Amino acid sequence: MQSFTEENYLKVIYHLAQKTTNVQTNAIAEQIQTKPASVTDMLKKLAEKELVDYVKYQGVTLTEKGKQAAVNIVRKHRLWEVFLVDKLNFKWDEVHDVAEELEHIKSVDLIERLDEFLGFPKSDPHGDPIPDKNGTFAKTQFIKLIELKIGESGTITGVSQHSSPFLKYLEKLGLTLGKQIQITDITDFDGSVEISVNDKQINISREVAKHILISNNGKI
Amino acid sequence: MQSFTEENYLKVIYHLAQKTTNVQTNAIAEQIQTKPASVTDMLKKLAEKELVDYVKYQGVTLTEKGKQAAVNIVRKHRLWEVFLVDKLNFKWDEVHDVAEELEHIKSVDLIERLDEFLGFPKSDPHGDPIPDKNGTFAKTQFIKLIELKIGESGTITGVSQHSSPFLKYLEKLGLTLGKQIQITDITDFDGSVEISVNDKQINISREVAKHILISNNGKI
DNA sequence: TTATATTTTTAGGTAAATCTAAAAAAAAAT
DNA sequence: ATTTTTTTTTAGATTTACCTAAAAATATAA
Structure with missing residues (x-):
């Protein structure tokens, strides 16, 4: 231990x-x-x-042993984050610090039962994959929003930046997990991206677009 | 802190x-x-x-400050025990050690939300009272089962011994929280107590009877 | 009330995780 | 190929929570 x-x-x-x-x-x-x-x-x-x-x-x-230990902590962290959001109604920008503490609780039984209670979730509130109890990650296929071309669409399935201000900003824009988006324009001047989401047009900077992860992408 | x-x-x-x-x-x-x-x-x-x-x-x-801090830990410990039993299906004899770890998680917000999620429980799985967020305990009125006389009855509402073997033993006998019992006999020889519970007659030692707490007691 | 036993404290030390300041190694720039 | 800069390590201290062994205070018994 x-x-x-x-x-x-x-x-x-x-x-x-x-x-x-x-x-x-x-x-x-x-x-x-x-x-x-x-x-x-x-x-x-x-x-x-x-x-x-x-x-x-x-x-x-x-080492292999070290990796196992690390993955187990990641698993616990992400399961607790799901608990906090799904069951205790925390926002996705509020869970990190608490999960940081909870991830160190040692009982194996606890985490198995928590996993079951939560319905064996495959990803946490930020879209990060949750390894199973053997430490295996489900294969995930993400591309960055910034890589999409005009006219292409997809579903928001993750973020690669977990800071509270960033997450709060996305929430305000309605850019949350599961949302369907389409790229309607990319500005020549600074590369900022115009996207359609929730039947509205919004504009985000390249920097923001870099940190939004998209799956099921393709032309429409 | x-x-x-x-x-x-x-x-x-x-x-x-x-x-x-x-x-x-x-x-x-x-x-x-x-x-x-x-x-x-x-x-x-x-x-x-x-x-x-x-x-x-x-x-x-x-000191008053010390007592406040202590009561807060007791509150957290007992709320986590309720979570473990009610939500994760732990048995009442399995929760102590895990709660011992969880009680030290610091977030105030977490414990308020947990309290709400659990429906503001007033007692833990062993019948011990849970103080509210101000540290106030609801008044509880227990007497020990050993103090009941032949013919008297009541409801099991707590235990004053939390060891796993003791709790497992009570579980096996069907002597769990909320059960209605009646004293049918007290042996002269060793003071062991015959009680009726679940429409059956069972026998427990004085030692066991000392650690079972009864409320709503009275003659029938 | 003196002797004995128990409880508690002091004194001095250890291990884990940290620190600062200085030395050493590696990488980058001239 | 030096010099300069950056990165990393060593050496020696500090803090927290613990230990053992011995001394001191308190409680109990003769």
Whole structure:
């Protein structure tokens, strides 16, 4: 079993490893809100426990054992987020911090029963996939909204930015999960995107469009 | 805000204070599974924070601030127990350890929403009262089953022993919360009690009868 | 009321996770 | 190919919660 702190390191390394193979000390420090020196200490400890492969000055990768542990935390985090939104009526921008605490509750039985209670959800309130109890993710097929061309359409199925202001903004625009959208225009000047959603035309910046994930896309 | 460990001390002191006014160092150490020397250290720290009144060699009492914090943990613990039993189908003997972890989740919003989701329950799966968000307990009127006389009856509304074997045993006998019972005989020899429940006659020891709490009692 | 037992505290130390400041290694720029 | 910058590590402290062993205070018994 890992400590609360070790679990946080594993989770952060897991997420950072989606971008780069070898995860850097500084990147971890930034995520965990601590100093690089503290990270080095912890990496040694995790390597000792065979949860990461660590070579001085070369960054880390998770071992199979470390990856399993990390995926399990991700699973718990996302299931709790579903609980908070579906059952306790939290908004999708309010759940992160609470789930951050709940994800460390240890009982295996609890999480299996929670999964069942929630109806074995496949994704969390932000569209992120929930691994099953063996750590397997369902294959998901997303493209970024920014990649759609004029006339193309699709369904909003995720976001790649979880900050509260961003999520609140999308909510205000009516750009929530499950919504059907169509690209009606792309401005030459700054690349901002005009889309039709809820029978209305709205305009979003390229930056926003980058972080909206679309599935079932195609021409109409 | 208190640390996880501080919260545990406050909770234990709160529970022990139901029996004696001045809570002793050794009693705390036993409950928390630690050494008396460690308890002394922590009592100094809690006194420093004005959560307890502590006089060397004289034991401790909670201050008003300390009591508030303790009652809040009790509230969270009991609400989570209701969640586990009512929503996740845990048995009443399985919930204690998990609730012990969940009670330390900090979000105030979470616990208010959970309370609402559960329908503002007034007692937990063992019949213990749940304080409201101001820390007020509803007045409860229990007597021990052992105090009933032959012919008297009542409703099982609580237990004063939470060990898993005890709870499992009661479950097997059908002595669960809400059940209507009547005393049909009390054995002279060892004081064991014959009761009628679910249209059957069963026999329990004095020791068991001491830990079953009855309300609405009276002659029939 | 003195002796004995129990309870509690002090003193000094350990382990986990953090820190700052300085040194070392690696990467980038001239 | 140096120099400069950035990244990472080491060394030595700090804080929290715990420990053991010994001393001190309190309670109990003779």
